[in-house]
Amino acid sequence: METNTIISGGKVNHQLVHDFSQGLVGDLLLPADQGYHETRKIWNGMIDRHPALIARCKNAQDVIHSVNFAREHNLLLSVRGGGHNITGNAVCEGGIMIDLSLMKSVKVDSEDQIAVVETGATWGDFDAAAQRHGLATTGGVISATGVAGLTLGGGVGWLVRKHGLSCDNLIGAEVVSAEGVLLKASVDENSDLFWGIRGGGGNFGIVTSMKFRMHRVNTVLGGMIIHRRDHAKEVIQFHREFMKTAPEELTLYTGLMTSPDGLPVVAFVGCYTGDLKQGEAVLKPLREFGSPLADLMGPIPYTQMQTLLDAAAPHGNRYYWKSTFVEDLSDKSIDLIISNAAVMPSPFSLVLLEYYGGASSREPEGGTAFPHRLPQFDLVIGSNWVNREEDETHISWTRNFWEAMQPYSSHKVYVNVLGVEGEDRVKEAYGKNYSRLTALKSKYDPNNLFRLNQNIKPVAP
Ligand SMILES: Cc1cc2nc3c(=O)[nH]c(=O)nc-3n(C[C@H](O)[C@H](O)[C@H](O)COP(=O)(O)OP(=O)(O)OC[C@H]3O[C@@H](n4cnc5c(N)ncnc54)[C@H](O)[C@@H]3O)c2cc1C
Numbered sequence: 001m002e003t004n005t006i007i008s009g010g011k012v013n014h015q016l017v018h019d020f021s022q023g024l025v026g027d028l029l030l031p032a033d034q035g036y037h038e039t040r041k042i043w044n045g046m047i048d049r050h051p052a053l054i055a056r057c058k059n060a061q062d063v064i065h066s067v068n069f070a071r072e073h074n075l076l077l078s079v080r081g082g083g084h085n086i087t088g089n090a091v092c093e094g095g096i097m098i099d100l101s102l103m104k105s106v107k108v109d110s111e112d113q114i115a116v117v118e119t120g121a122t123w124g125d126f127d128a129a130a131q132r133h134g135l136a137t138t139g140g141v142i143s144a145t146g147v148a149g150l151t152l153g154g155g156v157g158w159l160v161r162k163h164g165l166s167c168d169n170l171i172g173a174e175v176v177s178a179e180g181v182l183l184k185a186s187v188d189e190n191s192d193l194f195w196g197i198r199g200g201g202g203n204f205g206i207v208t209s210m211k212f213r214m215h216r217v218n219t220v221l222g223g224m225i226i227h228r229r230d231h232a233k234e235v236i237q238f239h240r241e242f243m244k245t246a247p248e249e250l251t252l253y254t255g256l257m258t259s260p261d262g263l264p265v266v267a268f269v270g271c272y273t274g275d276l277k278q279g280e281a282v283l284k285p286l287r288e289f290g291s292p293l294a295d296l297m298g299p300i301p302y303t304q305m306q307t308l309l310d311a312a313a314p315h316g317n318r319y320y321w322k323s324t325f326v327e328d329l330s331d332k333s334i335d336l337i338i339s340n341a342a343v344m345p346s347p348f349s350l351v352l353l354e355y356y357g358g359a360s361s362r363e364p365e366g367g368t369a370f371p372h373r374l375p376q377f378d379l380v381i382g383s384n385w386v387n388r389e390e391d392e393t394h395i396s397w398t399r400n401f402w403e404a405m406q407p408y409s410s411h412k413v414y415v416n417v418l419g420v421e422g423e424d425r426v427k428e429a430y431g432k433n434y435s436r437l438t439a440l441k442s443k444y445d446p447n448n449l450f451r452l453n454q455n456i457k458p459v460a461p
Helices: 014-022 036-040 060-072 123-131 147-153 191-196 229-242 276-288 331-341 388-404 423-444
Strands: 027-029 053-056 077-080 096-099 106-109 114-118 170-176 182-185 206-213 220-228 250-258 264-272 298-300 318-326 350-355 377-385
Touching (some): 036 053, 036 096, 053 060, 060 077, 060 096, 060 170, 114 123, 147 206, 170 191, 182 191, 191 423, 220 229, 229 264, 229 276, 229 331, 229 350, 250 276, 250 331, 264 276, 318 388, 331 350
Parallel strands (some): 077 096
Antiparallel strands (some): 027 053, 106 114, 170 182, 170 206, 220 264, 220 298, 250 264, 250 350, 350 377
């Protein structure tokens, strides 16, 4: 990559930057500007990078202008949607951060059950607007997560078994290409690009709006059933067996965590969408299992379900995650999960076993860029702590746990929860779709302008 022509020897070319800012409807922030530091900070407090410029875009034209500027001046470019990716790829060091977080409009067509969302919206923004019409689509379980980043990598959440992945519900998008052209992507227009943005992340351009198929969702049966950690083995075994016949209306995770009063616990966290009476019958065995410390499952508004876990992932804490799909959740692998969780060094950390399947397994492996369609458990080891001095302790625990699980791993990983883990892991994330994605990258972004992501390297021309 050639050196950029905006910053040289640590000095910014103010004339060029001024000219650029004149073409933006939104604001341009430099390090001395008010709001710069608030804007460069994201959810993961481990990320402390300083972009030379932050373009706070207000519309697609601003994004085009910023992409053109970055390309013409060889500036490193990052894209911030919700800023909720573990890697912190939303923020670059020294380049231009294209911040979409002011682009939040949500338009809902209640009759046709379609919603069009600007890509700075979070799931909280989107759910609130859609629920005013009694509608929803599969989204993440923490409301501050960005709609765009999550959908571009696949997207799992409480509706995944009933309605498929978020990307399965994407029916159209507008994408600013590396050449600064606003492309439409759907089954009918640029269908190869449309395939790629449903699981291939931000590799092909900057998506400025997304059109989703929506579903009727109102009150759901959801919440947690909490057991003492001593019963973790039976709880996880129950989860494994129960999901073999559970209806698609139910999505269920198990979490190993610490209660606010310091007690190690294990909890079912789940959501049933559909007829509530039938749901009560489905959940009966789950609620009758063992002797829970608390049964907090019941009818709740969908927006409440979508914020239930928010407090577990506060903005600004330090986070380090590793994850893997588990090929075979055997009793031995469960023992290993429990023994590693038992030495979890932070009371804020969390081990999650998420099970998908259902509608998300109906799409073939190559139907979209997201490849992991077999019903299986996803193990997420999520470290969360506050003090910088403890970094090594929590990172080591996470890595050792993940290493220990390797004999049971399917050597596949969900791209949205992948850290900065090297090219082999990126290949595990894109799986069998990797070579098709490489060809697509070479077509849409041959110079790898969009590279701060789980990067698919273009083939040299
Ligand atoms: C607390 C927490 C909970 C989560 N829960 C879930 C969950 O329930 N289900 C799930 O599937 N995932 C979940 N995730 C993972 C989440 O899907 C990814 O981290 C996702 O990348 C976040 O998107 P974002 O827009 O918030 O993040 P950002 O950091 O803003 O974006 C991540 C990357 O996506 C790309 N990107 C973002 N917006 C655009 C755009 N408009 N155009 C092009 N590229 C773009 C960029 O490469 C960027 O670096 C969770 C993450 C966190 C931190």
